[in-house]
Amino acid sequence: MxxxxxxxxxxxxxxxxxxxxxxxNGVLQHAEAVCQGLLEQHYPAVAARFDSQGLRTLRDGIAAERPDIAHDVTALRRAGLRRAGEVSGYRGAALDTLVEEAFEVFLEARHAxxxxxxxxxxxxxxxxxxxxxxxxxxxxxxxxxxxxxxxxxxxxxxxxxxxxxxxxxxxxxxxxxxxxxxxxxxxxxxxxxxxxxxxxxxxxxxxxxxxxxxxxxxxxxxxxxxxxxxxxxxxxxxxxxxxxx
The missing domain is CATH 3.40.50.1000 (HAD superfamily/HAD-like)
Structure with a gap:
């Protein structure tokens, strides 16, 4: 050196x-658990398909598909939530609300x-x-x-x-x-x-x-x-x- x-x-x-x-240490895992709890309560169709690890895998796939946003952890997390919502049957305003609510509870917990x-x-x-x-x-x-x-x-x-x-x-x-x-x-x-x-x-x-x-x-x-x-x-x-x- x-x-x-x-x-x-x-x-x-x-x-x-x-x-x-x-x-x-442990903060992101806690924030993802908080986000998962919101999905289980308000968006059970998404939670039934994707746990926290499933959402991480989804984001990894999006990062590989979209090198233009691979540096942007916010864009990746939002894109992962959006795709999870889409494959679970959410559309339009309901999908937008899902993404915003889930990301906001994650972001708040991420700052603890x-x-x-x-x-x-x-x-x-x-x-x-x-x-x-x-x-x-x-x-x-x-x-x-x-x-x-x-x-x-x-x-x-x-x-x-x-x-x-x-x-x-x-x-x-x-x-x-x-x-x-x-x-x-x-x-x-x-x-x-x-x-x-x-x-x-x-x-x-x-x-x-x-x-x-x-x-x-x-x-x-x-x-x-x-x-x-x-x-x-x-x-x-x-x-x-x-x-x-």
């Missing part, structure tokens, strides 16, 4: 969301996350000192978690039509932050999407490696800074901010 030190001046900080600011203990202290320390952005490949919404007050902008694959590690994502972040890419520090847990994507787009990449994992063999080595907690990163960033004034 090619480790590097973070360099001043910095002009913005961006964060991945899932498994970076909060723990997602637990923030890591070091998340709020870091966000509070950075707030107001420089632009802070959120960048996600999922459909997490910072407002649903109550963090919108700490962020100046938020980008998602759903909105951009592209997902990390695409250069488009990080280039858009630089435009939204109003600074050159090399002055942005991006923090994330995913080696491919976050670290490789940010580094090859010219940002300073930080790998948040809470579990002391090894660098995967299938991802090219790129310069990055490795930390095992956001608490350890807080002092680094505050020092860089002071140097950047």
């Amino acid at each position: 090619t480790q590097r030190s973070l360099n001043a001046p910095i002009g913005a900080v961006t964060f991945d969301l899932d498994f970076t600011l909060w723990d997602l 996350v637990r923030l890591y203990p070091d998340t709020l202290p870091l966000l509070r320390a950075l707030h107001g000192r420089l632009p802070i952005g959120a960048i996600t490949n999922g459909n997490a919404e910072i407002a649903r978690v109550g963090l919108q007050g700490y962020f100046d902008f938020s980008l998602s694959a759903v909105d951009l039509g592209a997902a990390k590690p695409s250069h488009l994502v990080f280039e858009t972040a630089a435009v939204r932050a109003g600074v050159a890419p090399e002055r942005i520090i991006h923090i994330g847990d995913d080696v491919h999407s976050d670290v490789y994507g940010a580094a090859t787009s010219g940002l300073q990449a930080v790998w948040l490696n809470r579990d002391d994992a090894g660098w995967p063999d299938d991802v090219p080595d790129v310069p990055h800074t490795r930390v095992d907690s956001l608490a350890g990163l807080e002092g680094m960033l505050l020092g860089l901010i002071r140097e950047s004034v």
Whole structure:
């Protein structure tokens, strides 16, 4: 691994969301169970044909058929619900209502996350000192978690039509932050999407490696800074901010 030190001046900080600011373990499974419960109660014909695993298989098939939306987890989930409804006999307004109701209960439950203990202290320390952005490949919404007050902008694959590690994502972040890419520090847990994507787009990449994992063999080595907690990163960033004034 090619480790590097973070360099001043910095002009913005961006964060991945899932498994970076909060723990997602078990959350999606819970949200899918909540969605299945709604289907069993209000749309029993669908529930009789598709359990949670059946809906996942349906989405996988749609992703293979529709590479244009494969990056968009919201579009895939809606498309899966729509197809499940269609094959179960729903049409027109009834089908539209099924999709909206089922997706909304899933999305609400999907945001029942637990923030890591070091998340709020870091966000509070950075707030107001420089632009802070959120960048996600999922459909997490910072407002649903109550963090919108700490962020100046938020980008998602759903909105951009592209997902990390695409250069488009990080280039858009630089435009939204109003600074050159090399002055942005991006923090994330995913080696491919976050670290490789940010580094090859010219940002300073930080790998948040809470579990002391090894660098995967299938991802090219790129310069990055490795930390095992956001608490350890807080002092680094505050020092860089002071140097950047």
